[in-house]
Amino acid sequence: MNLIDTVQENVAVAITTLRTSKLRSALTILGVVIGISTVMAMATIVNGIQQQIVRTIEIAGPTTFYVMKVFSQTPLNPDALPKWVRVRPDLRPNEADLIAALPEIGYAAIWAQTLGRLEYGGVRSQPTTLNGADDGFTEIMGGELVVGRWFTRSELKSGSNVVVLDEAHARRLFGRVNPIGRTLSVGGRPCEVIGLYAPAKNIFTPPGAENGAIIPYKTMDQQYDIDKTNALFIPVKPRKGVTVERAQEAVTIALREQRGLRPSEKNSFDLITQDQILDLFSQLTGAFFLVMVSLSSVALLVGGIGVMAIMMVSVTSRTREIGLRKAVGATRRDIMLQFLVESATLTGIGGVIGILVGLGLGQLVSAAINATGTTPLNQTIVAVVVSIAIGIVFGIIPARRAAKLDPVEALRYE
Numbered sequence: 001m002n003l004i005d006t007v008q009e010n011v012a013v014a015i016t017t018l019r020t021s022k023l024r025s026a027l028t029i030l031g032v033v034i035g036i037s038t039v040m041a042m043a044t045i046v047n048g049i050q051q052q053i054v055r056t057i058e059i060a061g062p063t064t065f066y067v068m069k070v071f072s073q074t075p076l077n078p079d080a081l082p083k084w085v086r087v088r089p090d091l092r093p094n095e096a097d098l099i100a101a102l103p104e105i106g107y108a109a110i111w112a113q114t115l116g117r118l119e120y121g122g123v124r125s126q127p128t129t130l131n132g133a134d135d136g137f138t139e140i141m142g143g144e145l146v147v148g149r150w151f152t153r154s155e156l157k158s159g160s161n162v163v164v165l166d167e168a169h170a171r172r173l174f175g176r177v178n179p180i181g182r183t184l185s186v187g188g189r190p191c192e193v194i195g196l197y198a199p200a201k202n203i204f205t206p207p208g209a210e211n212g213a214i215i216p217y218k219t220m221d222q223q224y225d226i227d228k229t230n231a232l233f234i235p236v237k238p239r240k241g242v243t244v245e246r247a248q249e250a251v252t253i254a255l256r257e258q259r260g261l262r263p264s265e266k267n268s269f270d271l272i273t274q275d276q277i278l279d280l281f282s283q284l285t286g287a288f289f290l291v292m293v294s295l296s297s298v299a300l301l302v303g304g305i306g307v308m309a310i311m312m313v314s315v316t317s318r319t320r321e322i323g324l325r326k327a328v329g330a331t332r333r334d335i336m337l338q339f340l341v342e343s344a345t346l347t348g349i350g351g352v353i354g355i356l357v358g359l360g361l362g363q364l365v366s367a368a369i370n371a372t373g374t375t376p377l378n379q380t381i382v383a384v385v386v387s388i389a390i391g392i393v394f395g396i397i398p399a400r401r402a403a404k405l406d407p408v409e410a411l412r413y414e
Contacts (some may be wrong), residue, residue: 025310027310028303028310029303029349030303030350031303031350032303033303033350033354033357034303035298035302035303035354036351036353036354036355036358036386036387037354037355037358038358039358039383040355040357040359040362041357041358041361041362041365044362063244063247063274064140064236064237065235065244065247065248065273065274066233067095067236067251068091068232068233068234068270068272069090069232069269070085070269071270071272075230076230078229088268088269089259089268090228091232091234091269093217095110098258099236099254099255102250102254103239103250104238104239104247105237105251106239106240108234108235109217109235110217110232110233111132111217111233111234112132112217112220112228112231112233113131113132113231114187114225114227114231116212116213117187118165118173118184118186118212119173119185120179120185125172125173125212128166128213129212130186130212130213130215130224131211131214131220132217132218132219132220132221132224132226133217134150134156134217137164139237140235142200143197143199145164145196145197145198147180147196156217157218159218160216161191161215161219162191162193162194163184163191163192163193164195164197164213164214165195166197166199166211166212166213169212170196179196180193180195180196181193181194186215189224197211197214199211244273248271248273252271255269303350303390304347304391304393304394305394307343307346307390308395308397311342311343311394312398312401314342314398315339315401315402332404335399335402336399337399338399339395339399340391340392342395343391343395343399344392344395345391347390348388350387351383351386351387352387354387355384358383
């Protein structure tokens with residue numbers, strides 16, 4: 001009998017054994033299921049988030065970059081800024097105008113963000129993102145204006161209390177009432193609704209980060225508190241045919257001249273490209289995934305120990321069976337292979353169940369945060385291999401114990 005036939009026979013024996021001890025088998029594979037399902041759920045969620053980030057970048061365009069006071073991987077506390085940040089001047093509207101006037105630049109404007117609630121007729125939203133921007137918002141963020149209009153030049157210049165509202169928020173606040181022309185509270189200030197905005201469907205917007213409302217930048221600057229270190233920036237798009245590098249060089253030269261920086265002085269601002277944003281999110285999601293894998297590995301370890309314990313019990317309870325097999329010619333190799341295959345089958349089943357549960361949970365969570373992605377095939381294959389490997393590794397000791405049993409003593413066992 002060749003190896004393949006032997007393995008097939010042992011798998012059949014293992015499945016029969018599992019059927020006769022359903023509760024014991026179920027408890028044994030539970031740890032494997034928890035560990036594998038956690039890994040798969042995290043892999044699915046992280047994969048979905050990464051795909052949504054890429055799609056968001058594609059909406060803005062791969063050439064779009066941003067000017068900020070400082071670029072930090074974690075938001076800085078505006079009340080306790082380090083000295084090297086405090087000495088940097090805040091971005092100003094005239095700097096955005098200067099950049100927009102450069103021949104290499106197709107679009108530039110100063111934007112700001114803050115959090116606030118929307119309220120109308122006693123209905124109040126959760127805190128949402130309020131954007132201070134202009135009518136070029138869709139050029140950078142995607143989406144479209146579905147009803148009404150954008151801001152006029154006079155409204156942008158004077159800082160009028162007008163708002164373009166997110167369509168979904170408008171439905172929740174106004175119901176069937178037409179919101180155009182009505183006044184609602186935007187972060188505690190009254191604003192007249194002049195338009196409804198539908199965001200791009202594939203934009204990376206987990207709950208709490210939706211663009212709930214867009215108001216003129218000057219309105220936000222005059223009436224709202226802005227974190228000018230973390231939430232004030234200038235989105236820049238190069239003119240068609242101009243490379244990102246060339247556009248960044250032109251912006252850098254213009255801002256340095258505007259701020260009177262000497263050649264020996266470092267830039268008092270940062271330029272952030274889409275690649276840098278993608279790298280940052282990849283680092284964050286990668287770290288998140290690594291933490292979850294580490295936590296789930298504990299469950300896998302517990303599951304592996306459980307497999308070893310159950311297989312030890314199985315060897316003891318089947319001592320007479322082992323003696324009979326040895327008496328009719330089974331070798332140590334045959335006995336060891338039998339128990340290794342049984343152990344691997346046990347964890348393999350747990351791995352398959354864990355993958356199905358993990359993928360299901362991952363898809364549900366991804367859909368809830370609007371970051372649905374494709375099934376991580378590579379991680380699925382690795383999960384199957386790992387689950388089977390756990391059975392083999394933790395099944396070696398019980399298998400060796402079974403293989404070393406003396407056939408005469410085993411036949412005497414009651």
